[in-house]
Amino acid sequence: MTEKVVIIGGGAAGPKTAAKLRRENPDIKIDLYTQEDIISYSACGLPYYIENIIQSPETLIMRTPADFQKQNIDIHLKQKCIKINTDDKTVQIEDLISGNKYEVSYNTLVIATGAIPDLPNISNRNLKNIYTLRTIQDGINIKNKMQTSKNAVILGGGYISIELMEAFVQNNLNVTLIEKNSQILKMFDEDFAQMVTDYIIGRNPGQVTILTNEEVVAFSGNEEKEVTKVITSSGKEINADIVVLATGVRPNTDFLQGSDIKLGINNSIKVDKTLKTSKQGIYAVGDCTDNYNLITNRYTWVPMGSTANKEGRCAAINISGGSCFFDGILNSTITKYFNLTISIIGISYREAQELGFQPEFAIVTKRDKAGYMPNTGTMTLKLIADKNTQTILGIQGIGEGDVNQRINTVIPAILGKTKLESFMNLDLPYSPPYSPAIDPVLNAAQIIYHKING
Amino acid sequence: MTEKVVIIGGGAAGPKTAAKLRRENPDIKIDLYTQEDIISYSACGLPYYIENIIQSPETLIMRTPADFQKQNIDIHLKQKCIKINTDDKTVQIEDLISGNKYEVSYNTLVIATGAIPDLPNISNRNLKNIYTLRTIQDGINIKNKMQTSKNAVILGGGYISIELMEAFVQNNLNVTLIEKNSQILKMFDEDFAQMVTDYIIGRNPGQVTILTNEEVVAFSGNEEKEVTKVITSSGKEINADIVVLATGVRPNTDFLQGSDIKLGINNSIKVDKTLKTSKQGIYAVGDCTDNYNLITNRYTWVPMGSTANKEGRCAAINISGGSCFFDGILNSTITKYFNLTISIIGISYREAQELGFQPEFAIVTKRDKAGYMPNTGTMTLKLIADKNTQTILGIQGIGEGDVNQRINTVIPAILGKTKLESFMNLDLPYSPPYSPAIDPVLNAAQIIYHKING
Numbered sequence: 010m011t012e013k014v015v016i017i018g019g020g021a022a023g024p025k026t027a028a029k030l031r032r033e034n035p036d037i038k039i040d041l042y043t044q045e046d047i048i049s050y051s052a053c054g055l056p057y058y059i060e061n062i063i064q065s066p067e068t069l070i071m072r073t074p075a076d077f078q079k080q081n082i083d084i085h086l087k088q089k090c091i092k093i094n095t096d097d098k099t100v101q102i103e104d105l106i107s108g109n110k111y112e113v114s115y116n117t118l119v120i121a122t123g124a125i126p127d128l129p130n131i132s133n134r135n136l137k138n139i140y141t142l143r144t145i146q147d148g149i150n151i152k153n154k155m156q157t158s159k160n161a162v163i164l165g166g167g168y169i170s171i172e173l174m175e176a177f178v179q180n181n182l183n184v185t186l187i188e189k190n191s192q193i194l195k196m197f198d199e200d201f202a203q204m205v206t207d208y209i210i211g212r213n214p215g216q217v218t219i220l221t222n223e224e225v226v227a228f229s230g231n232e233e234k235e236v237t238k239v240i241t242s243s244g245k246e247i248n249a250d251i252v253v254l255a256t257g258v259r260p261n262t263d264f265l266q267g268s269d270i271k272l273g274i275n276n277s278i279k280v281d282k283t284l285k286t287s288k289q290g291i292y293a294v295g296d297c298t299d300n301y302n303l304i305t306n307r308y309t310w311v312p313m314g315s316t317a318n319k320e321g322r323c324a325a326i327n328i329s330g331g332s333c334f335f336d337g338i339l340n341s342t343i344t345k346y347f348n349l350t351i352s353i354i355g356i357s358y359r360e361a362q363e364l365g366f367q368p369e370f371a372i373v374t375k376r377d378k379a380g381y382m383p384n385t386g387t388m389t390l391k392l393i394a395d396k397n398t399q400t401i402l403g404i405q406g407i408g409e410g411d412v413n414q415r416i417n418t419v420i421p422a423i424l425g426k427t428k429l430e431s432f433m434n435l436d437l438p439y440s441p442p443y444s445p446a447i448d449p450v451l452n453a454a455q456i457i458y459h460k461i462n463g
Numbered sequence: 464m465t466e467k468v469v470i471i472g473g474g475a476a477g478p479k480t481a482a483k484l485r486r487e488n489p490d491i492k493i494d495l496y497t498q499e500d501i502i503s504y505s506a507c508g509l510p511y512y513i514e515n516i517i518q519s520p521e522t523l524i525m526r527t528p529a530d531f532q533k534q535n536i537d538i539h540l541k542q543k544c545i546k547i548n549t550d551d552k553t554v555q556i557e558d559l560i561s562g563n564k565y566e567v568s569y570n571t572l573v574i575a576t577g578a579i580p581d582l583p584n585i586s587n588r589n590l591k592n593i594y595t596l597r598t599i600q601d602g603i604n605i606k607n608k609m610q611t612s613k614n615a616v617i618l619g620g621g622y623i624s625i626e627l628m629e630a631f632v633q634n635n636l637n638v639t640l641i642e643k644n645s646q647i648l649k650m651f652d653e654d655f656a657q658m659v660t661d662y663i664i665g666r667n668p669g670q671v672t673i674l675t676n677e678e679v680v681a682f683s684g685n686e687e688k689e690v691t692k693v694i695t696s697s698g699k700e701i702n703a704d705i706v707v708l709a710t711g712v713r714p715n716t717d718f719l720q721g722s723d724i725k726l727g728i729n730n731s732i733k734v735d736k737t738l739k740t741s742k743q744g745i746y747a748v749g750d751c752t753d754n755y756n757l758i759t760n761r762y763t764w765v766p767m768g769s770t771a772n773k774e775g776r777c778a779a780i781n782i783s784g785g786s787c788f789f790d791g792i793l794n795s796t797i798t799k800y801f802n803l804t805i806s807i808i809g810i811s812y813r814e815a816q817e818l819g820f821q822p823e824f825a826i827v828t829k830r831d832k833a834g835y836m837p838n839t840g841t842m843t844l845k846l847i848a849d850k851n852t853q854t855i856l857g858i859q860g861i862g863e864g865d866v867n868q869r870i871n872t873v874i875p876a877i878l879g880k881t882k883l884e885s886f887m888n889l890d891l892p893y894s895p896p897y898s899p900a901i902d903p904v905l906n907a908a909q910i911i912y913h914k915i916n917g
Contacts, residue, residue: 021900051833051835051895051900053833053893053894053895053900054833054835054836054895057835057836057895057896062836062837063835063836068835069835168894303890313893314893314900315890315891315892315893315900315901315902316890317900318900318901319888319901319905322901322909323888331917332916334884334888335888336885336888337890338890339890340890341890341891341892341893342892342894343892343893343894343897344894345894345896345897350897352892354890354892379505379507379508381505381508381511381517381522381523382508382511382516382517383516411867411868413865413868413892413897413898414865414867414868414871415871416892417868417869417871417872417891417892418871418872418874418875419875420872420875420889420890420891421872421873421874421875421876421879421881421886421889422875422878422879424876424879424881424885424889424890425875425876425878425879425880425881426879427875427878427879430788431790431878432875434773434777434788434789434790435874435875435878436757436769436770436791436792436793436794436795436808436874436878437769437795437871437874438769438795438796438797438806438808438867438870438871439507439767439768439769439795439797440507440622440796440797440798440799441505441507441508441511442511442799443797443799443804443867444867446475446505446507446768446769446771446772447769447772447773447776448769451773455776462786463785
């Protein structure tokens with residue numbers, strides 16, 4: 010039995026590991042160190058806090074240090090791990106308040122240091138009112154500044170940018186999103202990314218601008234060192250009272266450079282299916298670890314709160330002597346822009362081609378309920394399957410209808426490599442308030458099957 | 464190539480077969496005979512028409528005979544098939560208007576005669592204002608009578624009864640539902656049936672009564688032969704201006720008794736996976752056919768509009784020289800009572816025990832979105848898995864939250880016999896407006912896995 014477990018990191022995965030460990034082991038010592046002054050919060054909820062759908066930042070906190078203390082888990086705030094010594098099983102911690110450094114020994118170590126913004130190199134990046142969004146304090150700062158702002162610029166065209174755009178639009182700011190690639194949402198096929206762009210622009214024409222193939226080269230500011238303009242490679246000068254850099258994140262693993270803990274893709278920590286790192290007695294969970302993609306059979310890095318929670322739970326079971334395998338991921342993501350659901354699972358048609366699959370696709374636009382029912386919503390689904398194996402490689406879904414239900418219906422079929430022939434006649438429950446007699450996702454499967462097999 | 468296809472039956476499966484056949488074959492002759500005066504309608508939408516969510520009965524009609532005529536499909540209304548002569552490949556038809564009988568020859572025959580009410584033997588069943596609900600005319604009659612009624616009695620405790628109860632409650636009638644078994648919704652486990660009962664009663668106490676273990680022995684009427692009371696085996700006399708017999712249906716196959724077309728369970732027509740009957744050149748689709756249950760590996764009879772549509776499509780492909788296999792069903796059903804979604808897939812815990820499985824179950828009550836988001840709904844899920852194979856046997860879901868999404872997530876996993884160990888870490892997309900970080904259905908799987916494996 011492990012006597013002393015040290016956990017580094019306080020976002021989602023670390024606290025989840027701690028809580029599950031305690032449920033499995035009433036007696037072991039559990040210490041969690043985090044550089045932040047807050048733990049166990051939902052970073053994914055921050056855009057909704059900024060939008061003011063959620064009023065108080067405390068709402069996003071799942072459990073406080075006091076809650077953990079009741080479970081006899083010691084939380085150490087503002088304590089940053091700066092080094093791991095795997096030989097004598099200690100971690101070096103820096104007290105961010107006093108500046109003191111000290112060592113802590115462990116029997117089992119869990120690294121859950123998450124991800125940090127991967128900042129672009131842009132002149133005058135340190136002007137005031139230029140933010141990233143990762144911590145609760147970031148969210149508070151952005152929300153405060155938003156109240157007195159008229160013009161916002163968001164760098165990057167991923168999910169967080171779209172969620173922030175909703176927040177700013179809802180609060181009557183003009184918003185410009187700047188993406189250096191030729192499309193926003195780069196994991197989607199171009200046609201679907203364009204549909205999202207069209208929806209966003211169409212909903213608030215004049216208020217919202219999306220620039221692609223455009224790079225920010227500099228910010229300019231006023232005498233108070235506040236940002237006032239964003240300057241792009243094509244020479245555009247865009248007024249900005251507030252700027253958010255949402256150009257991506259990278260694993261928070263700089264402190265492991267030169268250690269004997271093996272790193273993988275993007276410097277994420279290599280873990281096996283039991284969440285063990287390359288060093289005995291050291292586990293890693295959450296956004297700092299690599300991920301195995303079950304469709305491509307390649308390692309990837311897709312930091313997601315849901316994966317963090319599952320990995321934390323799984324690692325705790327394994328540390329406790331149980332057996333839990335986290336097999337891998339399917340690149341499943343979802344977000345929304347007002348009423349529009351946006352989701353992709355698996356790989357796009359473009360990626361399938363790049364990876365050497367023989368992909369076929371079907372696009373259907375359908376209502377989500379029987380056509381004669383009130384309040385139906387439409388959705389457009391793009392299902393991608395491999396001609397050779399006749400199995401599903403991915404699905405993209407966009408619409409005001411219930412996309413999530415259809416997306417989720419496909420996921421176990423991707424995992425189980427269900428043949429299209431079986432999937433297209435899948436016995437989904439039917440009632441007019443819930444779906445058409447033949448569900449849109451089955452329509453899409455029928456079309457692909459027909460395209461492949463005639 | 465088939466030259467002349469005759470289809471008998473005009474509900475969902477027959478018209479679907481006709482339409483798909485025409486798309487696949489521009490040149491063959493297609494004739495559809497139905498005893499009704501209307502075709503291609505959604506019987507599943509009738510309760511919503513009665514409730515007045517849908518105003519006009521025409522809304523439920525997918526395609527009219529004129530629409531079919533444009534596709535060169537001949538629809539013959541009020542023409543009832545009374546006999547099939549498989550030796551000389553003819554069907555005998557009775558013209559219900561003139562009473563004349565005549566023969567029609569076919570190269571390929573498709574039987575799609577659906578199901579008819581299975582009426583209980585009760586004294587004075589022929590009094591006025593005692594209805595069944597199967598055809599559009601039934602719906603019109605019930606809706607008309609409902610307008611002037613105060614007290615409704617529904618016999619039977621299945622989905623249609625619950626949908627009708629909603630319609631009547633919404634239109635301010637007092638409603639009594641009478642079920643002869645010890646619970647309503649007999650495919651559910653008792654605990655879940657009770658939860659539905661409690662919700663129904665709790666929503667409109669005083670207005671709604673559910674009687675179980677109670678059988679109707681007689682109706683009594685007034686001088687105009689209108690029903691006025693329903694009399695039960697325990698001696699209750701319940702006032703009724705309108706009665707609906709929703710005690711179940713049976714395959715409409717009486718005209719096949721004594722023919723050489725093999726019948727199966729409940730006198731449904733035995734079909735193989737290509738929808739062929741035991742006689743060459745004769746297919747059967749929809750509510751009149753038997754169904755193969757992919758979990759129990761037994762034949763069953765579960766008449767569903769979704770299955771009818773899939774079978775019609777599949778049969779048309781096979782008749783056209785293509786290849787389509789309809790492997791079977793998972794007993795998937797869903798309905799609602801106002802905001803409460805009610806769904807079951809696969810088999811219940813009780814049925815799993817009866818069939819010799821080694822079932823384990825988990826019940827979870829969870830919110831459908833991140834807890835801090837507004838407008839979350841709760842749901843209770845009961846997941847059932849087999850200890851030996853560690854695969855899922857079924858799921859029951861009830862709640863005002865998004866049950867359908869979770870139910871659908873389980874279905875391909877049942878089909879694919881996905882192990883619990885894989886399923887419980889399934890990569891479902893997460894975002895606060897769509898689900899908690901660990902989805903309720905994965906929580907349930909984790910609990911069962913833990914119960915089975917420690």
